[in-house]
Amino acid sequence: MPAHEEARDLGGIMSEKKTIKTIQPTRTPIPEQPAEVRRTNFEEVALGYRDAHAADESRRCLQCPKPLCVPGCPVGIDIPAFIKAVEEGDFKKAYVILTDANLLPAICGRVCPQETQCEAGCIVGKKLEPVAIGRLERFVGDMALKNRWVEIPRITPNGKKVAIVGSGPAGLTCAADLAKAGCEVVIYEALHVPGGVLMYGIPEFRLPKEIVQQEIDTLRKMGVKIEVDRIIGKIFTIPELIHERGFDAVFVGTGAGFPKFMGIPGESLNGVLSSNEFLTRANLMKAYEFPKYDTPVDMGENVAVIGCGNTAMDAARIALRLGAKNVYIVYRRSEKESPARIEELHHAMEEGVQFHWLTAPVALHGENGWVARMENIKMELGEPDDSGRRRPVPKEGSNYFLDVDTVIYALGTKANPIIAQTTPGLNLNKWGYIEVDSDTQMTSYPGVFAGGDIVTGSATVILAMGAGRRAAAGILSYLKLN
Amino acid sequence: MYPIVRKEVFSPVTFLWEVRDPDMAKAAKPGQFLMVRHKETGERIPLTIADFDMEQGTITVVIQAVGKDTREMMEFKEGDSLLNFVGPLGIPSHVENFGTVVMVGGGLGVAPIFPQLRAFKEAGNKTISIIGFRSRDLIFWEDKFRKYSDELIITTDDGSFGEKGLVTNPLKRVLEEIKVDLVVAIGPLIMMKVCSDVTKPFGVKTIVSLNSIMVDGTGMCGSCRVTVGGEMKFACVDGPDFDGHQVDFDELMMRQRRFEKFEKKSLELYEHECQLTKKHGI
Numbered sequence: 001m002p003a004h005e006e007a008r009d010l011g012g013i014m015s016e017k018k019t020i021k022t023i024q025p026t027r028t029p030i031p032e033q034p035a036e037v038r039r040t041n042f043e044e045v046a047l048g049y050r051d052a053h054a055a056d057e058s059r060r061c062l063q064c065p066k067p068l069c070v071p072g073c074p075v076g077i078d079i080p081a082f083i084k085a086v087e088e089g090d091f092k093k094a095y096v097i098l099t100d101a102n103l104l105p106a107i108c109g110r111v112c113p114q115e116t117q118c119e120a121g122c123i124v125g126k127k128l129e130p131v132a133i134g135r136l137e138r139f140v141g142d143m144a145l146k147n148r149w150v151e152i153p154r155i156t157p158n159g160k161k162v163a164i165v166g167s168g169p170a171g172l173t174c175a176a177d178l179a180k181a182g183c184e185v186v187i188y189e190a191l192h193v194p195g196g197v198l199m200y201g202i203p204e205f206r207l208p209k210e211i212v213q214q215e216i217d218t219l220r221k222m223g224v225k226i227e228v229d230r231i232i233g234k235i236f237t238i239p240e241l242i243h244e245r246g247f248d249a250v251f252v253g254t255g256a257g258f259p260k261f262m263g264i265p266g267e268s269l270n271g272v273l274s275s276n277e278f279l280t281r282a283n284l285m286k287a288y289e290f291p292k293y294d295t296p297v298d299m300g301e302n303v304a305v306i307g308c309g310n311t312a313m314d315a316a317r318i319a320l321r322l323g324a325k326n327v328y329i330v331y332r333r334s335e336k337e338s339p340a341r342i343e344e345l346h347h348a349m350e351e352g353v354q355f356h357w358l359t360a361p362v363a364l365h366g367e368n369g370w371v372a373r374m375e376n377i378k379m380e381l382g383e384p385d386d387s388g389r390r391r392p393v394p395k396e397g398s399n400y401f402l403d404v405d406t407v408i409y410a411l412g413t414k415a416n417p418i419i420a421q422t423t424p425g426l427n428l429n430k431w432g433y434i435e436v437d438s439d440t441q442m443t444s445y446p447g448v449f450a451g452g453d454i455v456t457g458s459a460t461v462i463l464a465m466g467a468g469r470r471a472a473a474g475i476l477s478y479l480k481l482n
Numbered sequence: 483m484y485p486i487v488r489k490e491v492f493s494p495v496t497f498l499w500e501v502r503d504p505d506m507a508k509a510a511k512p513g514q515f516l517m518v519r520h521k522e523t524g525e526r527i528p529l530t531i532a533d534f535d536m537e538q539g540t541i542t543v544v545i546q547a548v549g550k551d552t553r554e555m556m557e558f559k560e561g562d563s564l565l566n567f568v569g570p571l572g573i574p575s576h577v578e579n580f581g582t583v584v585m586v587g588g589g590l591g592v593a594p595i596f597p598q599l600r601a602f603k604e605a606g607n608k609t610i611s612i613i614g615f616r617s618r619d620l621i622f623w624e625d626k627f628r629k630y631s632d633e634l635i636i637t638t639d640d641g642s643f644g645e646k647g648l649v650t651n652p653l654k655r656v657l658e659e660i661k662v663d664l665v666v667a668i669g670p671l672i673m674m675k676v677c678s679d680v681t682k683p684f685g686v687k688t689i690v691s692l693n694s695i696m697v698d699g700t701g702m703c704g705s706c707r708v709t710v711g712g713e714m715k716f717a718c719v720d721g722p723d724f725d726g727h728q729v730d731f732d733e734l735m736m737r738q739r740r741f742e743k744f745e746k747k748s749l750e751l752y753e754h755e756c757q758l759t760k761k762h763g764i
Contacts, residue, residue: 190568190698190700191698192519192526192565192566192568200698200702228566229566229567229568230505230568231568231569231571231700234509234569234570234571235505235506235509235569235570236505236509257701257702258701258702259702259703259704261704261707261714263714267714268707268709268714268730268733268737270736270737270739270740273703273704273705274703274704274705276702276703276704277697277703277704277705280697280698280702280703281697281703285525285526285697286523290744290748291744291747291748291751292523293523294523294524294525294550294551294748295525295526295697296741296744296745296748298740298741298744369736369739416700416701416702416719417701417719418700418701418719
């Protein structure tokens, strides 16, 4: 087929010089620590593009007139424009374009599931490997942090005061948009550092904590006040924030964060813990530096992680770094159905995590109060279930035992009940998540908005950010400011 | 930062802090707890609130210096500040006029049971307090308890003051003598277990307060989980108060030993450092 016809087939991807045939067919690789080295340290795995890598990769973008990457982005970044700026070597301009839609590019470039979002839409990806949008975003975000570029917009105070409950991705995004619009914003955080899952959940080797804190500092420079150690629903209730503390609106972005167990025998044994506990001890409390830090983490030599999402990968890879001899992922479906990002799955495999696909635990057996063996049953895939994935069905008589001394549950989370218990008039769905209007994110309680995992259940950083952004718009129109 | 406005030392290993946090002092209710972290490298430690004063804007906690962090905390002086102080956490105790309520506090449990005693008294109950210590020199708050108790019984393990023996002896005697409507027991797990065993044949509802190992204290980590009536509960958000007759104490006592080897190592290193400091005067 002639080149011009192909270009038409692909939706007019041909720019003046570039065509799908002239660009580099494969993605520019990102330098990484070798697997055998990184599994012994907590430093970042992917080292990031250098200027030359970014230049090479940016040239792969065809600058499609009708790009399909943008609709794939939950916060609608103008992706072709920022990549063009990278290609032109104007990194600061690229940063300005990114931060127009996304306050936290250094974070999202690292943790977004690009393969199911922007990169899934990439037109180059229909024939070749898609443009590495996430790696370019990270490159620009890191460049900005390194050079301390901070885009502080000129802010005109509008006299309205908004409280944000929770300083995770949803709350930070909502706070940024409201601050830009001139609202006085106070974020209340339950833990002793802001950042939510970015701090306690995602490990250092995937998202350095310094980067998170630098991005949060940008918010402080915009005038956002962050109060740590304050649990809304306990120290102040939401009605008190509105009626006694002078807030005109409240955004609830508390996350789901309540660990799930399975209810199988043996879950109370020592050595059995939630991924939330394991990750919080390791990441937030820095248990990997025990005894310099006083918080320990109880981990043995043979560690099983139940579940196969990003959190399961994080837990498994931390276990390796803490010195486990064998780390198993036990998952009731197959690799194809795994909800983890492909990159995380590959990194875990390279580092030596052992996968038990189509396997479900049925009981945990102990010795002297500590878990010693995990009894599993093999599964096979049956008819598709509500999620569209094939339902795993147990194979009778296929039980087998795995010697383990640590079992980590990474099965997602449930809604934390604290806000709901203390906010009369706040409607929840049957799973305990907060019900909201899907356009404005307003709850059944007037002036109270919500977004992120506390509305959707366990999801991604970028979806929470998208919700935070919608809520900010919803709050501004509720306050008649836009 | 949260300044310590008053410190009182009860014994070589027990001390009291009044910490300034007006918002928490206003929100706190009997039965609730808080988390404290005294320095950047410290653990988050759950402590049951022993008193609160809305006027002064202070929260009172009583601490036993048993591990590395609590021993470091004992070195803090009035005027020093705590890095993190988070609360009030947990569901407040259910207080109403039940009739006759027996409050049983053992050792360090004597402190957190006090705000409940006061609340039960103020709700119109007849209150009988039984508080137990190892010996006479460890006794604290006798006057505070006397003020709100219709009857106060003090026991010491060695008989150096009050009744010799454990709190369970007078508890049993009271149950045999009069009709009791509710027992509240706070103290070491073994003491709460034995109290629950003592009250069970009398069919008297017994509330215990569980301070199990926690990281965040807000329902996130699940470390504090405990089996109550065959169901998994989180002490931090479902408790800390539970029906003592339903709690699986043996399991919980096993779970409290999860970090024994780490605790030992931490303490050994700490003691070693202390010795070096003394020796070289650094």
